[in-house]
Amino acid sequence: MPYVFILPNMAIFGTFIIYPALRGFWISFQESSDGRNFKYVGTANFKAILTDPTIASVARNTATYVISYVIISTVLALTLSIIVNQQTFLKGMYRAILFLPVMLSPVVVGLIWNQVLDRKVGPLNQLLQALGGGSPGWLVEPKLGMIAVIFVGVWVHIGFYSIILLAGLQGIDKSVLEAAAMDGATRWQSTRLIILPLLKPTTLIIVILSTIHGFQSFDFIYTLTGGGPLGATTLIVQYIYDRAFQTPIQYGLGSAAGVILFLIIFAFTALNFLVGRKKEAV
Amino acid sequence: MKMHKLRSKIALASSVAVAAGLLLALPSAQAADTSTLQPTAKQLAAWKGKTITYYFYNDSQAELDVTKAQLAAFEKLTGATVKLDVIPYTSLDTTLQARLAAGNAPDVARLNNPGLYQNVALDLDVALGKNYKTEFVKGTTNQVLDPSTKHLIGVPYDLSMNGPIINVDQFKKAGIAIPTKWTWNELIADAKAVQKANGTEYAFAIDKSGHRVSTMFSNFHAYMVDANQKNVLSDPLNKRRATNALTILTNLYKQDYAPRDLWVGSGNKYASPSAVFLAGQVPVFFSGNFALANLVANAKFNFQVVPNACETLCGGWPGGKFLMAFNTSKTPDLAAYLVNYLAQPAQMKTMDQQAFWLPTRKDLVAQGITYPSRVTDMNIYLADIAATPAAAYGIQSVPTLTGLIYNNLRDLMTSVMAGKISAGDAIDQQITFIDTQLATLSKK
Numbered sequence: 001m002p003y004v005f006i007l008p009n010m011a012i013f014g015t016f017i018i019y020p021a022l023r024g025f026w027i028s029f030q031e032s033s034d035g036r037n038f039k040y041v042g043t044a045n046f047k048a049i050l051t052d053p054t055i056a057s058v059a060r061n062t063a064t065y066v067i068s069y070v071i072i073s074t075v076l077a078l079t080l081s082i083i084v085n086q087q088t089f090l091k092g093m094y095r096a097i098l099f100l101p102v103m104l105s106p107v108v109v110g111l112i113w114n115q116v117l118d119r120k121v122g123p124l125n126q127l128l129q130a131l132g133g134g135s136p137g138w139l140v141e142p143k144l145g146m147i148a149v150i151f152v153g154v155w156v157h158i159g160f161y162s163i164i165l166l167a168g169l170q171g172i173d174k175s176v177l178e179a180a181a182m183d184g185a186t187r188w189q190s191t192r193l194i195i196l197p198l199l200k201p202t203t204l205i206i207v208i209l210s211t212i213h214g215f216q217s218f219d220f221i222y223t224l225t226g227g228g229p230l231g232a233t234t235l236i237v238q239y240i241y242d243r244a245f246q247t248p249i250q251y252g253l254g255s256a257a258g259v260i261l262f263l264i265i266f267a268f269t270a271l272n273f274l275v276g277r278k279k280e281a282v
Numbered sequence: 283m284k285m286h287k288l289r290s291k292i293a294l295a296s297s298v299a300v301a302a303g304l305l306l307a308l309p310s311a312q313a314a315d316t317s318t319l320q321p322t323a324k325q326l327a328a329w330k331g332k333t334i335t336y337y338f339y340n341d342s343q344a345e346l347d348v349t350k351a352q353l354a355a356f357e358k359l360t361g362a363t364v365k366l367d368v369i370p371y372t373s374l375d376t377t378l379q380a381r382l383a384a385g386n387a388p389d390v391a392r393l394n395n396p397g398l399y400q401n402v403a404l405d406l407d408v409a410l411g412k413n414y415k416t417e418f419v420k421g422t423t424n425q426v427l428d429p430s431t432k433h434l435i436g437v438p439y440d441l442s443m444n445g446p447i448i449n450v451d452q453f454k455k456a457g458i459a460i461p462t463k464w465t466w467n468e469l470i471a472d473a474k475a476v477q478k479a480n481g482t483e484y485a486f487a488i489d490k491s492g493h494r495v496s497t498m499f500s501n502f503h504a505y506m507v508d509a510n511q512k513n514v515l516s517d518p519l520n521k522r523r524a525t526n527a528l529t530i531l532t533n534l535y536k537q538d539y540a541p542r543d544l545w546v547g548s549g550n551k552y553a554s555p556s557a558v559f560l561a562g563q564v565p566v567f568f569s570g571n572f573a574l575a576n577l578v579a580n581a582k583f584n585f586q587v588v589p590n591a592c593e594t595l596c597g598g599w600p601g602g603k604f605l606m607a608f609n610t611s612k613t614p615d616l617a618a619y620l621v622n623y624l625a626q627p628a629q630m631k632t633m634d635q636q637a638f639w640l641p642t643r644k645d646l647v648a649q650g651i652t653y654p655s656r657v658t659d660m661n662i663y664l665a666d667i668a669a670t671p672a673a674a675y676g677i678q679s680v681p682t683l684t685g686l687i688y689n690n691l692r693d694l695m696t697s698v699m700a701g702k703i704s705a706g707d708a709i710d711q712q713i714t715f716i717d718t719q720l721a722t723l724s725k726k
Contacts, residue, residue, distance in 0.1 A: 032383075034379075034382065034383060034401070034402075035379075035380075035382065035383020035384065036382075036383060036385075114547070118543050118547075119542075119543045120483050120538075120541075120543065121483060121563070137542075137543070139543050139546070139547030140542055140543055140546045140547055140700070142700075145547075222549075225547060225548075225549055226547075226548045226549020226550060226551040227549035227550060228546060228547055228548060228549035228550070228696065229546045229547060229549075229696075229700055230546070230696065230697060230700050230702060231549075233549075234549070242550070245376045245379065245380055246376060246550070247375055247376075247379070247395075247398060247685055247686060247689075248686065249379050249383075251383065
C-alpha cells in the first residue's frame with residue numbers, strides 16, 4: 001500500500017530524472033550529429049574529451065570557480081546570517097534584501113551585471129573612475145572575467161545559503177548562549193566556541209549545496225560573459241552545452257562530458273558527506 | 283524617426299539582375315502558376331482544423347507584425363491554425379537542432395543557415411513542382427538546392443546586403459561631409475573625427491559576425507572559399523590582403539575606437555552593437571538592410587545608409603534568409619503551402635516594403651518595390667548588390683560549412699583583439715580550419 005502512495009512521485013521522478021539520466025549515459029557511448037541516428041563508438045567520446053586541448057582550461061576554470069565560490073559563499077553566508085540574526089530592528093527587511101537576488105531569473109542577473117560591469121559605460125567603472133580607480137576590463141580581461149563571474153555567482157546565491165543558516169541559528173537553544181554570557185564569554189567566543197560548532201551540520205549542507213551549484217553554474221554566466229573573454233569563464237556545463245547543442249552538434253561528446261560531471265559532483269558530495277560524518281563522530 | 287512619405291519606385295530590376303547575372307545567367311522570367319497558388323477544395327477539406335508550427339525569428343518589430351498579419355490571412359484562407367514560435371536569433375540553430383533531435387520539429391522555419399537542415403528538408407520540387415524554383419532569382423537558390431538531386435529544399439525569403447549606417451547628425455556636427463564613396467582608411471578617419479567632435483564612446487562598430495567581416499575582406503579582395511569549394515585563403519596574395527584587413531579592423535577594437543567589451547565580452551555568441559548606435563555612442567555602425575526597420579522605429583536622430591568602402595574592390599557581401607518546410611511534418615502539403623504562401627508576390631512585397639527587405643522573386647525584381655520610406659538607403663544597398671564581386675558568392679558553394687567558417691573567423695578575431703595571437707596567426711589558423719572542414723565535407 002505505501003508504494004501506491006509514492007507511485008505518482010516515482011513516476012514523475014522516473015520519467016524526468018531517471019530515464020533521461022540513463023539515456024544520457026547510453027548516448028555517451030554513441031556518436032550522433034542529429035539526435036536521431038546513433039552509432040556505438042565505445043569509450044571514444046570519453047577519450048576525445050580527455051584529449052581535447054580545451055578541456056584543461058575548462059577544468060582549471062571550473063576548479064577555480066568552484067573552490068572560490070564554495071569558500072566565499074560559505075564564509076559570507078555564515079557572517080551575514082550571524083549578523084542578521086543579531087538584528088532586532090528591521091530584521092525582516094534585512095532578510096528580504098538578502099534573499100532578493102535569489103528570486104531573480106539567472107538570465108536577467110547575467111544581463112544586468114553585463115551592463116553594470118561594462119568597461120566604458122558601466123556604473124561600476126564610472127564610480128571607480130570618480131574615485132580615481134581606473135576602468136578595469138571586467139568582461140574583457142580573462143582574470144577579471146573570472147572574478148566578475150565568481151562575484152555575481154556569490155551575489156545570486158548568498159541569500160539562499162544565509163536563509164538556511166539563519167534557520168540553523170534559530171535552532172540553537174538561547175539558554176546555552178545566555179549561560180555562556182553569564183560565564184563571561186565574549187561575543188566572539190560565543191560565536192567561535194558555541195554557534196559555529198552547533199551550526200556544523202547546517203554548514204555542511206551549505207558546502208554540499210554550494211559545491212553542486214558551483215559545478216552546475218551556467219545560465220547567468222552564459223548571459224554575462226558567454227564563457228569569455230577567451231574562454232576564461234567557460235565552465236564544464238557550458239563545455240557540455242557547446243558540444244551538445246552548438247553547431248556542429250555532437251550529442252555523444254556532450255553526454256560523455258555530462259557523465260564526467262556527474263561523477264565529479266558525486267565524488268565531491270560523497271567526500272564532503274563522509275568527512276562531515278567522520279568529524280561529527282569524533 | 284519621422285516616416286517620410288516618399289513613394290518613388292525603386293528600379294530594382296537592373297541592380298539585382300546585375301547581381302544575379304554575376305552568379306549565373308538569368309533564365310527568362312516567366313510567371314508560374316505557383317506564384318498565386320490557391321488551395322483546392324480537397325486540400326481545404328483536409329486542412330480544416332489542422333495546426334502547423336512556424337519557427338520564426340525577427341530582426342525588427344515590423345517583421346513580426348507583418349508575419350502575424352499574413353499568418354492570420356493564411357489561417358482564414360486554409361482553415362488551419364499556425365502556431366508561431368518566435369525564437370531569438372542568437373539561439374536559432376541551437377534550439378532548432380535540439381527540437382529536431384527531440385522529434386519536436388516545427389513544420390516550417392525561417393532560417394539563415396539552411397545547409398544545416400538539408401537532410402530533414404521537405405523536397406519542394408515534389409511538393410510544389412519542378413518549375414517552382416524558377417520563380418526566384420537564380421543565384422538566390424544556391425544554398426537551398428539539395429546537393430545530390432538539385433531539387434529545391436527551401437525558398438529564398440529575402441536577399442540581404444551588408445553596409446555601413448551613419449549618424450547624420452553627428453557627421454554634420456563634426457563638419458564631415460556625408461560620404462558617397464570612401465576607402466576603409468577614409469571611413470576610419472571620418473569615424474574617428476566624428477567621434478572626437480561629438481565625444482562619443484566609440485568611432486566604429488560592426489556586428490559580431492564573420493559574415494559582416496567578410497565584407498571588409500571582399501573590399502580588400504580577400505576570399506575564403508571559391509565556387510569550386512576550394513580554400514582560396516591559402517593563396518599568398520589572398521592571405522596578405524586578409525591579414526591587412528583583419529589588422530585594421532582589430533586595431534580599432536584594441537585601441538578602443540570600437541566596443542571591445544561587446545565583442546570580447548560576449549564569449550562565443552553573436553552580438554550586435556545596434557543599441558550602442560541607437561544610444562548615439564558610435565557614429566558608424568556596420569550592419570545591413572536587415573537592421574534598418576529597427577533603426578527606423580527606434581532612432582532618435584537622423585541616420586543614413588552609406589556605400590560600402592571601396593578598397594581594391596567595391597560592393598558588399600551577399601546574404602539572405604530562407605523558408606524551409608521539414609519532411610517530419612504531419613501535414614507536409616500544408617507546410618509546403620505555407621512556404622509558398624509567404625513567398626507569393628503579394629506577401630513578399632508587403633514584407634519587403636514594411637521591413638526593408640530586398641526581394642528574391644524575379645517578378646518583384648522586374649516590377650520594383652515601392653518602399654514607403656528610406657528610398658535613398660535602399661537604393662544604396664541595391665547599388666552595392668550590383669557592385670558586389672562574383673567571388674563573394676563563392677562561399678555559398680559550401681552551404682553546410684558557411685556558418686562554421688564565419689564563426690571560426692569571429693572567434694579568431696576575438697583572440698586577436700585580446701592580444702593572444704596576431705592577425706597573421708589568425709589567418710593561418712583560419713586556413714587550417716577551412717582545410718579541415720573541406721576535407722571532412724569531401725569524405726561525406
